[in-house]
Amino acid sequence: MQQREKRPFSFYILAAFFALFVLFLYGPMSAIFILSFQGPNGGLTFPLNGVSVHWFGNLFEKQAVGDFGASFSRSLLLGLMVMVSTVLVALLAGLAFRRRFLGGTPLFYLTIASLVVPSIIVSLGIGVLFQQIGFRPAWWTSGFGAHLTWTLPFGVLIMFAVFNRFSPSYEEAARDLGASPWQTFRHVLLPMIAPSLIGVGLFGFSLSYDEFARTLMTAGTFNTLPLEIYGMTTNVTTPVLYALGTVTTLFSFAVILLTLGIILLIRRKRARA
Amino acid sequence: MAVADQSIAVPTSKPKTRKTPLSFGRLASYLQSIPLCLILGFFLLLPILLLVFVSFWDYDFARMYPGFVFTNYVETLGSWVTWKTYLNTLKFAAIVWALTLFIGFWVAYFLAFHVRSATMQMVLFLVCTVPFLTSNIIRMISWIPVLGRNGLVNSTLVEMGVISQPIEWLLYSDFAVVLAMVHLFTLFMVTPIFNTLMRIDRSLIEAARDAGASAWQIMWNVILPLAKPGMAIGTIFVVTLVMADFSTVQVMSGGQSASVALMMKNQMSLLQYPAAAANAVVLLVLVLLLVGGILRIVDIRKEL
Structure with a gap:
């Protein structure tokens, strides 16, 4: 082994700064993780008054938190719908933008606009639009569209970044060997960008699963999970709120880990092949 | 873009601006960008344009009245x-x-x-x-x-x-x-x-x-x-x-x-x-x- 270069003093300062930042990111979250195991008589703050899973049990009683199960399944389904649409639409748009085309620049700026337009304006706009054309807003119509205005720009920008780094020589080689455009896409391009597409899917799902400003006026009669939680922040004064927070955060972590696992698996498989 | 529009409208005026007026590739690009266009058009552009109109409407406690009044801006600003x-x-x-x-x-x-x-x-x-x-x-x-x-x-x-x-x-x-x-x-x-x-x-x-x-x-x-x-x-x-x-x-x-x-x-x-x-x-x-x-x-x- 080569002798490692000595770390400069600034390294230690920055490392400490970084550690503080990570503590800042995760510290408060761990506070509610711990507090969700509060005993049955415990309150919203430390100290722990015994340790129990009382509040997790409480989650499944309707009178305590409203209908948690139903709003969770709505959010889950909506997240999956948004995920699939985001991947498909972003992939197609990414392919489109590999060539220059008339209207490409305005469309690009519209995509950027989708990212910067304040979420509440999107929410209000879609809400009023549905009201005016006489459609009832619902989470799977207006809510779905509102979420796409948030996930699509991320998807499209990621696909941009992917295709900017993608050498066309692979496709040229496939074409030279007699592959049809579809074969080139299916057997050359798609496998190479698959990990990025899974990443886009993760973004699509997670951003939708946690979104609530855009759902505010577009969810219709039935709440999604974040709306339910948002409502709870004002009227729930027991640790059941923390239990719910812990459960959905653990769910998000599980989704992230699963996705990373799949990406790693694909990479390993490819390295072996 | 103005030039491009012109070359489509009057193809003989500037024949050399493009080699192929509508190649397979460009057509594919249009088709591939349609979903993004439609979604952002309907769920972003249209709602915002509507809000611009609605901001000039009148309203009371129950409903909105299409119109062209500046009261909303006057009251806000x-x-x-x-x-x-x-x-x-x-x-x-x-x-x-x-x-x-x-x-x-x-x-x-x-x-x-x-x-x-x-x-x-x-x-x-x-x-x-x-x-x-x-x-x-x-x-x-x-x-x-x-x-x-x-x-x-x-x-x-x-x-x-x-x-x-x-x-x-x-x-x-x-x-x-x-x-x-x-x-x-x-x-x-x-x-x-x-x-x-x-x-x-x-x-x-x-x-x-x-x-x-x-x-x-x-x-x-x-x-x-x-x-x-x-x-x-x-x-x-x-x-x-x-x-x-x-x-x-x-x-x-x-x-x-x-x-x-x-x-x-x-x-x-x-x-x-x-x-x-x-x-x-x-x-x-x-x-x-x-x-x-x-x-x-x-x-x-x-x-x-």
Whole structure:
């Protein structure tokens, strides 16, 4: 082994700064993780008054938190719908933008606009639009569209970044060997960008699963999970709120880990092949 | 674009502007961009255009009346409360921007230049990104047991004898709002800055060092100018997120502070949609001006 270069003093300062930042990111979250195991008589703050899973049990009683199960399944389904649409639409748009085309620049700026337009304006706009054309807003119509205005720009920008780094020589080689455009896409391009597409899917799902400003006026009669939680922040004064927070955060972590696992698996498989 | 339109309309006037007027590739591009076009057209462009119209409509407690009145703008812009709210929102944006830029830059700098193994870099970067993919509301309310009157910080300080009374302004104050926003939005600074820092050619830094530049000079004259695009993109994210925020302000200030979006949300809950629409238009113009200004510094398409 080569002798490692000595770390400069600034390294230690920055490392400490970084550690503080990570503590800042995760510290408060761990506070509610711990507090969700509060005993049955415990309150919203430390100290722990015994340790129990009382509040997790409480989650499944309707009178305590409203209908948690139903709003969770709505959010889950909506997240999956948004995920699939985001991947498909972003992939197609990414392919489109590999060539220059008339209207490409305005469309690009519209995509950027989708990212910067304040979420509440999107929410209000879609809400009023549905009201005016006489459609009832619902989470799977207006809510779905509102979420796409948030996930699509991320998807499209990621696909941009992917295709900017993608050498066309692979496709040229496939074409030279007699592959049809579809074969080139299916057997050359798609496998190479698959990990990025899974990443886009993760973004699509997670951003939708946690979104609530855009759902505010577009969810219709039935709440999604974040709306339910948002409502709870004002009227729930027991640790059941923390239990719910812990459960959905653990769910998000599980989704992230699963996705990373799949990406790693694909990479390993490819390295072996 | 004007030239292109002309060449389609009058093909004989400028036959050499394009080799193939509508090649397979270009047709494919059009088809592939249709879904994005339709979705953003219907769920972004159309609603915003409608809001511009609605902002001129009249309304009462029950419904809206299509028309062309300026009362919504006069009432909004003529009120001292509105101006104070806009100023307050801009104040939050400025403070949070400065803090996230500082923290984000040093975190990204540490990751890009001080972490040596690529695996470690990836792992630490993921550690920074994961909270972005979890619920904002949960991350926000997780400050309550930390900052509250009987929260972690106060009880620790009281026990240590640093203070005799719990500090009141930790929660439900502007301080809490800024803290929560920095907590929520710093990631949006870290990611783009990290991205640009990773693309800086390391030989530039070696060259600067060989030419006798001090560490400070390298930072100031080499790294910072090259990191500007990342900072600009991070700034766009952070500024627009703060300008659009209502939940953090509402929950963390305990109703004592206001933001434009929160004002809009209150108008919406009173069904005063035209008034909210007028605010939406003003806020949108403000945000687009800010973003337009930042985009003059950076070409996003080049940075991806």
